[in-house]
Amino acid sequence: MDYQINRFVIEIPDSDEKTSTDQLDMDFFLQKDYRKVILGTVRFPDGEPAPCSVVKIFKLKHPHCDAEITSELEPIGHAITDDNGQFLLGPLYPGDKIVLKILYLNGLVYEPSSKSVKSTCEPMDTEYEEEE
Template sequence: MDYQINRFVIDVPEGDEKSSVDQLDMDFFLQRDYRKVILGTVRFPDGKPAPCAVVKFFKLKRATADPETTSDLEPIGNAITDENGQFLLGPVYPGDKLILKILYLDCFINKSSTETVKSTREPEDCDFEE
């Protein structure tokens, strides 16, 4: 059986001065939840994990639509795979029909963020006259 914590709104007391109540002690009770999460691994054809792949997931807008051909999809969420190619999506509801789209762009992964960009135009000389 799965459990979740519902959303809680906490009103933090205002005040600039230190008081005897500077710590809020609270208990949170889990509620039953029948939703699921998807834990997956994206791999290359040779079996190696694909880090930094983008995993987007969608739900069919109409339950009668063909999941193989329809473009009538509702975006639900996305994740990026970790260094082991793993991702976690959810929660999703039992009975939902989901479509995953996975994108891996090697050109973004192998480029260094410190790469120097060179201009194709030489700077013009500026003569300032006073």
């Protein structure tokens, strides 16, 4: 597999004077890349997004194996879904045969909280009183 990394070396001009051009404007040209990514959304059966789900991606060790039953999988990476159930995985190479496994909490109801988190540890100094 050829994994392309575009590397750019930038020499920052040395100057003691503050000028009106403290910003360096640059254009970067990437090489053509044939790799792919997966942008997906995980949803519960009712269609609602599944936040905080873990999406694991595996490559088949032997491409001729049945992807439904084989345990010959090579882990490639993972992603965690955002509040909208979306994730991004990659890079993937043309011709790869992959398997995704999605782990989620059944019946998860996600409601952001503005409440402060209280510690489960007792304070070291006994002068502090516990807030209720």
